Amino acid sequence: MPEQSYNVVTLIRKKRDGKTLSESEISWLIRAYTDDKVPDYQMSSFLMACYLNGLNTEEAAYLTRSMLHSGIVVDLSDTEGLKVDKHSTGGVGDKLSLILAPIVASCGVPVPMISGRGLGHTGGTLDKLESIPGFTVDVDLERYKEILKKQNLVLVGQTEEIAPADKRLYALRDVTATVESIPLIAGSIMSKKLAEGIDALVLDVKFGSGAFMKKHEDAAELAKTLVGIGEEFGKQTIAYLTNMEQPLGYAVGNWLEVKESIECLNGEGPEDVMEITHLLAGTMIYLGKRADSVEEGIKMSRIAVEDGSALNKWIDIVEEQGGDINVVKDPASYPEADVIEDVKSERSGYVTEMDAFALGMVSVELGAGRKAKEDNVDPRAGFVLKKKIGDKIEKGETIATLHTNKKEMLDTAKKGIVEAITIRDIEPKPLRRITHRVDMDGIHDYDG
Amino acid sequence: MPEQSYNVVTLIRKKRDGKTLSESEISWLIRAYTDDKVPDYQMSSFLMACYLNGLNTEEAAYLTRSMLHSGIVVDLSDTEGLKVDKHSTGGVGDKLSLILAPIVASCGVPVPMISGRGLGHTGGTLDKLESIPGFTVDVDLERYKEILKKQNLVLVGQTEEIAPADKRLYALRDVTATVESIPLIAGSIMSKKLAEGIDALVLDVKFGSGAFMKKHEDAAELAKTLVGIGEEFGKQTIAYLTNMEQPLGYAVGNWLEVKESIECLNGEGPEDVMEITHLLAGTMIYLGKRADSVEEGIKMSRIAVEDGSALNKWIDIVEEQGGDINVVKDPASYPEADVIEDVKSERSGYVTEMDAFALGMVSVELGAGRKAKEDNVDPRAGFVLKKKIGDKIEKGETIATLHTNKKEMLDTAKKGIVEAITIRDIEPKPLRRITHRVDMDGIHDYDG
Numbered sequence: 040m041p042e043q044s045y046n047v048v049t050l051i052r053k054k055r056d057g058k059t060l061s062e063s064e065i066s067w068l069i070r071a072y073t074d075d076k077v078p079d080y081q082m083s084s085f086l087m088a089c090y091l092n093g094l095n096t097e098e099a100a101y102l103t104r105s106m107l108h109s110g111i112v113v114d115l116s117d118t119e120g121l122k123v124d125k126h127s128t129g130g131v132g133d134k135l136s137l138i139l140a141p142i143v144a145s146c147g148v149p150v151p152m153i154s155g156r157g158l159g160h161t162g163g164t165l166d167k168l169e170s171i172p173g174f175t176v177d178v179d180l181e182r183y184k185e186i187l188k189k190q191n192l193v194l195v196g197q198t199e200e201i202a203p204a205d206k207r208l209y210a211l212r213d214v215t216a217t218v219e220s221i222p223l224i225a226g227s228i229m230s231k232k233l234a235e236g237i238d239a240l241v242l243d244v245k246f247g248s249g250a251f252m253k254k255h256e257d258a259a260e261l262a263k264t265l266v267g268i269g270e271e272f273g274k275q276t277i278a279y280l281t282n283m284e285q286p287l288g289y290a291v292g293n294w295l296e297v298k299e300s301i302e303c304l305n306g307e308g309p310e311d312v313m314e315i316t317h318l319l320a321g322t323m324i325y326l327g328k329r330a331d332s333v334e335e336g337i338k339m340s341r342i343a344v345e346d347g348s349a350l351n352k353w354i355d356i357v358e359e360q361g362g363d364i365n366v367v368k369d370p371a372s373y374p375e376a377d378v379i380e381d382v383k384s385e386r387s388g389y390v391t392e393m394d395a396f397a398l399g400m401v402s403v404e405l406g407a408g409r410k411a412k413e414d415n416v417d418p419r420a421g422f423v424l425k426k427k428i429g430d431k432i433e434k435g436e437t438i439a440t441l442h443t444n445k446k447e448m449l450d451t452a453k454k455g456i457v458e459a460i461t462i463r464d465i466e467p468k469p470l471r472r473i474t475h476r477v478d479m480d481g482i483h484d485y486d487g
Numbered sequence: 488m489p490e491q492s493y494n495v496v497t498l499i500r501k502k503r504d505g506k507t508l509s510e511s512e513i514s515w516l517i518r519a520y521t522d523d524k525v526p527d528y529q530m531s532s533f534l535m536a537c538y539l540n541g542l543n544t545e546e547a548a549y550l551t552r553s554m555l556h557s558g559i560v561v562d563l564s565d566t567e568g569l570k571v572d573k574h575s576t577g578g579v580g581d582k583l584s585l586i587l588a589p590i591v592a593s594c595g596v597p598v599p600m601i602s603g604r605g606l607g608h609t610g611g612t613l614d615k616l617e618s619i620p621g622f623t624v625d626v627d628l629e630r631y632k633e634i635l636k637k638q639n640l641v642l643v644g645q646t647e648e649i650a651p652a653d654k655r656l657y658a659l660r661d662v663t664a665t666v667e668s669i670p671l672i673a674g675s676i677m678s679k680k681l682a683e684g685i686d687a688l689v690l691d692v693k694f695g696s697g698a699f700m701k702k703h704e705d706a707a708e709l710a711k712t713l714v715g716i717g718e719e720f721g722k723q724t725i726a727y728l729t730n731m732e733q734p735l736g737y738a739v740g741n742w743l744e745v746k747e748s749i750e751c752l753n754g755e756g757p758e759d760v761m762e763i764t765h766l767l768a769g770t771m772i773y774l775g776k777r778a779d780s781v782e783e784g785i786k787m788s789r790i791a792v793e794d795g796s797a798l799n800k801w802i803d804i805v806e807e808q809g810g811d812i813n814v815v816k817d818p819a820s821y822p823e824a825d826v827i828e829d830v831k832s833e834r835s836g837y838v839t840e841m842d843a844f845a846l847g848m849v850s851v852e853l854g855a856g857r858k859a860k861e862d863n864v865d866p867r868a869g870f871v872l873k874k875k876i877g878d879k880i881e882k883g884e885t886i887a888t889l890h891t892n893k894k895e896m897l898d899t900a901k902k903g904i905v906e907a908i909t910i911r912d913i914e915p916k917p918l919r920r921i922t923h924r925v926d927m928d929g930i931h932d933y934d935g
Contacts, residue, residue, distance in 0.1 A: 051664035055538065079528035084663035087535035090503065215532035216499035 043067065047077050047085075054088040062101040069105035073204040079211055086208070086217040094222035099264055100271040102222070106230035109204030113180060113236035115151060118188045121238040122149045123323045126228055128242075128261065129161040131249040131399040132286030135312065136164045136194075137300035139320040141352035142343045144192035146320075146336075148327030151187050151235045152194050153201060157408050157416065158213070160249065160399025162293065165196050166408075167300075170293035170418030174362030192356050202230040210412075221257065225264040233272055239326035240269055241319050242278035244477075249395020250283035255474065262477040270479050277322050278477040279485065281315055282470050285393040285428050288312040292407040292421010292442060298370045304350040311427070311472055317341055318473060376419040376442035380449060382456045387434045390426050392461035398422075401455040405443040417444055422456065429467055491515065495525050495533075502536040510549040517553035521652040527659055534656070534665040542670035547712055548719040550670070554678035557652030561628060563599060563684035566636045570597045571771045574680055575691040576672075576699050576709065577609040579847040580734030583691065583760065584612045584642075585748035587768040589800035590791045592640035594768075594784075596775030599635050599683045600642050601649060605856050605864065606661075608697065608847025610741065613644050614856075615748075618741035618866030622810030640804050650678040658860075669705065673712040681720055687774035688717055689767050690726035692925075697843020698731035703922065710925040718927050725770050726925040727933065729763055730918050733841040733876050736760040740855040740869010740890060746818045752798040759875070759920055765789055766921060824867040824890040828897060830904045835882045838874050840909035846870075849903040853891040865892055870904065877915055 045067050053060060060068075068085070071077040094102065115122050123143065127133055136152060144150045154176075157163030165176045176196040178186065186193040197206065205227050212218045232240055242265055245251070246258035262278035269276025288309045290299035302308055303316065320343075321336030330336035343349040358364050366373045402408055406417030422441045426432050439456050443449065473485045493515050501508060508516075516533070519525040542550065563570050571591065575581055588598050602624075605611035613624045624644040626634070634641040645654065653675050660666045680688055690713050693699070694706035710726035717724025736757045738747035750756055751764065768791075769784030778784035791797040806812050814821045850856055854865030870889045874880050887904050891897065921933045 048662060048664050051535075055535065055664050079526075080531040080659060081663055083528040083532040084535045084665060087499075087503065087532045088539070088664075091536070091539045211528060214496060215529055216496050216503050216536075217532060 047071065047081050051081060051085045051088060054085060054092055057092045059095060060098055060101070065098060065101040066105045069102065069109060069204050073109045073207065082208070083211055083215040083217065086212055086215060086223065089223060090217045090220040096264060096267045099222040099226050100268050102226040103229045103233070103268050103272075106202050106205040106208070106226060107233050110202045110234060111180065111200040112234050113151070113183070115149070115184060115187065115236035117184055118149045118191070120147065120149050121327045122151050122236060123239045123241065123327045124150060124152050124232060124235060124237045125241045125243065125319050125323060126232055128244050128251050128258075130245045130283040130287060131161060131395045131402070132288050132291045132296065133161070133245075134167060134288065134290070134296040134300045135243065135316050135319060137167060137297060138303045138308070138312070138316045139323070139340075140192055140194060141304065141356060142316070142320045142340050142349040143323045143327070144190065144356075145343045145348040145352040146324050146339050147191070147329045148324055149187055149191045150193070150323070151183070151237060152192070153197055153231065153235050154194065155197065158412065160396050160403065160408070161251070162291070162296065162402070162408060164194070166416050167293045167296050168194055170297055171357060171362040171366060174357060174360050176360070186359055190352070190356050190359050192352065194356060194360065197231060201234045205230045219251070221261045221264055224251075225261060225268055229265060229268045229272070233274065237274065239275040241322045241326065242266070242276065243315070243319055244278050244280050245283035246280060247282055247284035247395060248393070249286060249399055255280065259475065259477070259482060263482065266477050266479060275326055276478070277326065279318065279473050280475040280477070282472050282474070283395055284470060285395050286398055286424065287315070289424045289427070290421065291398065291402045291424070292405070293416060293418045294373060295421040295423055295442060298373070301353070301367055301370055304344060304353055306344055314472055374419065377444045378441070378446050378449060380441050380453075381437040382439045382441060382453050384432045384434055384436050384438045384462060385457060386462050387432065388462040388464050389466045390428050390430050390432060390460060391463045391465070391467040393428060394459040397455060397459035401452050401459065404448045404455065405441060405452050406445050420444060422452075428470060432462060495519065495529050499529060499533045499536060502533060502540055505540045507543060508546055508549070510552075513546060513549040514553045517550065517557060517652050521557045521655065530656070531659055531663040531665070534660055534663060534671065537671060538665045538668040544712060544715045547670040547674050548716050550674040551677045551681070551716050551720075554650045554653040554656070554674060555681050558650045558682060559628065559648040560682050561599070561632070561684035563597070563632060563635060565632055566597045566639070568595065568597050569686040569775045570599050570684060571687045571689065571775045572598060572600050572680060572683060572685045573689045573691065573767050573771060574676055576676075576693050576706075578693045578731040578735060579609060579697040579843045579850070580736050580739045580744065581609070581693075582615060582736065582738070582744040582748045583764050583767060585615060585745060586751045586756070586760070586764045587771065587788075588640055588642060589752065589804060590764070590768045590788050590797040591771045591775070592638065593791045593796040593800040594772050594787050595639070595777045596772055597635055597639045598641075598771070599631070599685060600640070601645055601679065601683050602642065603645065606860065608844050608851065608856070609699070610739070610744065610850070610856060612642070614864045615741045615744050616642055618745055619805060619810040619814060622805060622808050624808070634807055638800070638804050638807050640800065642804060642808065645679060649682045653678045667699075669709050669712055672699075673709060673716055677713060677716045677720075681722065685722060687723040689770045689774065690714070690724065691729055691763070691767055692726050693729050693731035695730055695732035695843065696841070697734060697847055703728065707923065707925070707930060710923075711930065714925050714927060723774055724926070725774065727766065727921050728923040728925070730920050730922070731843055732918060733843050734846055734872065735763070737872045737875070738869065739846065739850045739872070740853070741864060741866045742821060743869040743871055743890060746821070749801070749815060749818055752792060752801055754792055762920055822867065825892045826889070826894050826897060828889050828901075829885040830887045830889060830901050832880045832882055832884050832886045832910060833905060834910050835880065836910040836912050837914045838876050838878050838880060838908060839911045839913070839915040841876060842907040845903060845907035849900050849907065852896045852903065853889060853900050854893050868892060876918060880910060
């Protein structure tokens with residue numbers, strides 16, 4: 040089909056003036072940008088216009104399609120079964136992928152998982168995986184398919200062939216204050232996930248201080264947009280809205296989170312982590328048609344942890360991708376950070392609130408995250424909470440333990456932890472960990 | 488004063504979220520952009536946020552100050568008297584600068600005029616001046632001051648030293664659909680004018696089909712912003728809102744407009760051109776304190792034309808800046824375009840409407856203007872109207888005469904002229920040429 044050509048200033052003006060762009064216009068623009076025919080400074084002006092004037096669901100789907108087709112859609116027909124992935128919008132201490140991926144794979148559903156790196160207050164699955172000595176996340180598409188076929192699971196980074204337009208656009212949005220736009224976020228997520236070769240998708244859309252979307256209503260809007268795009272592409276998509284007012288689990292930091300994940304696979308995981316893990320895993324097993332319902336999927340997920348098959352799958356994939364399985368089998372053998380120090384509570388009471396964003400930034404200061412893309416992360420840095428919201432604490436009791444190789448940041452980090460955690464006399468009411476399910480039929484209250 | 492440093496993404500986000508920026512923030516941003524520390528793609532995102540969320544008068548003044556101080560503010564103390572300039576927001580057939588500058592200078596008020604080139608449907612003073620063989624508009628600041636001191640008048644182009652930040656920003660706005668923003672336009676105009684070394688300024692803010700601002704209310708808003716910025720800088724500034732529903736005068740095109748200007752200085756100018764010229768010139772003479780009122784200034788302006796002193800000043804400045812005074816003294820000696828053809832009216836009636844924008848574009852097609860910055864203009868191309876709004880015309884009578892060296896464009900141009908001019912049976916009511924005066928006291932109805 041010969042494609043129509045457009046004047047880029049006219050398209051920017053159209054979005055600037057609040058008009059709706061056609062599929063042909065969006066497709067041309069994204070292609071011209073990817074082909075270096077439209078420069079960054081025009082695209083960033085367009086992105087700001089999209090940010091401020093919005094995109095409707097059709098426009099978001101056109102954008103997704105354009106970015107998806109800027110690269111390869113992987114053909115995973117080599118591997119039998121319906122391939123299902125999970126995507127999280129990111130949070131502090133969110134190590135769920137590391138736990139649910141081996142669970143779901145061990146239950147017979149292939150999981151082709153392409154993840155990202157951490158930036159800002161949230162960590163990234165790739166950085167966590169790379170904290171395991173030798174673990175490689177950089178593989179080509181042939182090897183990606185081979186690992187999936189052999190292990191029913193693959194955990195890698197985005198290759199150049201996957202949605203290159205999104206990669207460029209994301210990098211541009213990051214430096215032009217155009218990241219936090221629901222349709223742009225949705226297009227970015229879905230173009231990458233659809234490119235993996237999946238048949239269905241589960242989404243963990245987080246809200247709260249440690250999430251990308253602070254407000255519940257924004258998270259709900261994003262979930263609806265994501266599910267709507269999935270529907271446009273004929274992929275069954277189920278999203279859950281989950282609470283990110285405090286870190287997930289206790290550990291924050293790359294290796295510290297891997298270690299906590301191994302505890303989870305050993306059946307010793309924190310309650311909040313396991314509740315959401317089993318729900319997401321169960322939904323994936325259901326969408327992969329290995330269970331007749333989400334409930335049955337959850338049961339299978341629990342059994343996979345109890346009988347050790349998930350942990351075995353985890354050991355298999357670590358070995359397959361070149362990682363040292365000894366640290367998985369014996370986490371205590373992993374070298375610790377130079378400085379490990381406790382932070383003590385300055386008062387007694389109940390932990391009533393956490394500023395999860397601030398806690399995420401503390402882990403960055405300790406060396407666990409990136410302020411800029413080119414920064415290196417320290418696999419050993421981070422912290423382990425000793426208390427969560429609702430827990431009772433005494434003055435002088437340890438509230439968290441810091442791990443760092445940057446001794447000079449210790450005081451700032453301690454202060455950061457103390458300031459980010461509110462302690463009051465009255466016990467808070469329990470947080471709702473999962474508030475809603477969003478699927479093709481709409482948004483539904485979730486009551487466990 | 489050591490200047491604070493900012494994170495550019497934070498500043499973009501602030502404007503994106505509709506907040507107000509401080510003087511220090513705007514000043515840092517403009518300086519960092521000019522120093523190549525902020526790339527185009529961040530600035531264009533910021534500009535789109537400014538376009539959509541606006542800037543208040545203080546922010547517009549900060550922007551003006553930052554752009555002004557990105558370059559030199561010329562010191563004109565060498566020349567005695569209050570220096571006064573005029574700026575027009577641009578229109579079709581707007582040759583007023585060529586007429587009023589020598590008038591005002593001949594009345595004893597120094598006029599340091601730095602002008603621009605034409606782009607799009609409007610012509611530029613520099614292109615008109617350069618249609619005079621030998622006339623040079625590219626001079627350095629020393630020569631600029633020298634000419635002004637000697638002639639009480641100087642007519643040149645923007646040098647690199649004048650508001651370089653504006654030059655870069657304007658070029659970026661042009662390709663990112665962020666031109667038509669009142670505070671950005673106002674900042675751009677005022678930074679350049681203030682850099683000239685003026686003491687006072689008269690503004691001709693046009694509205695209507697041939698103007699930059701089509702709507703009267705937008706023109707009024709722009710005039711108020713411009714006068715407000717002038718006030719912030721302690722420069723007396725008076726603006727008039729003038730009608731650009733049809734070209735000014737009859738001639739459109741570089742040399743054709745110079746020729747019409749010479750007719751004006753010879754006392755044979757069209758009524759509309761002379762009415763606005765005398766008003767603007769009279770106001771300049773008043774602001775330059777050579778008259779006690781605008782009315783007295785207007786009288787002096789009329790006399791300067793009648794007694795030939797304005798024409799003599801025009802001949803002097805043409806000679807001073809290297810131009811051929813023979814074509815000024817004998818315009819008929821100027822070489823004509825290869826093709827000169829009349830456009831005939833297809834019906835009888837009254838001219839009731841003109842699409843001045845479309846007429847401007849016809850002159851561009853004939854070779855008189857630029858579609859892109861790098862295009863050359865043809866000094867001889869353009870057209871001369873034979874009728875204006877309100878005039879009676881017979882079928883077959885000439886409505887305009889085309890001048891061009893692009894024979895191939897003749898049919899398109901003829902069609903363009905016919906389509907741009909509406910002829911009906913009923914005589915239209917006369918246009919109000921000047922509707923309002925805007926000064927430091929506010930906006931006032933203008934009744935001549």
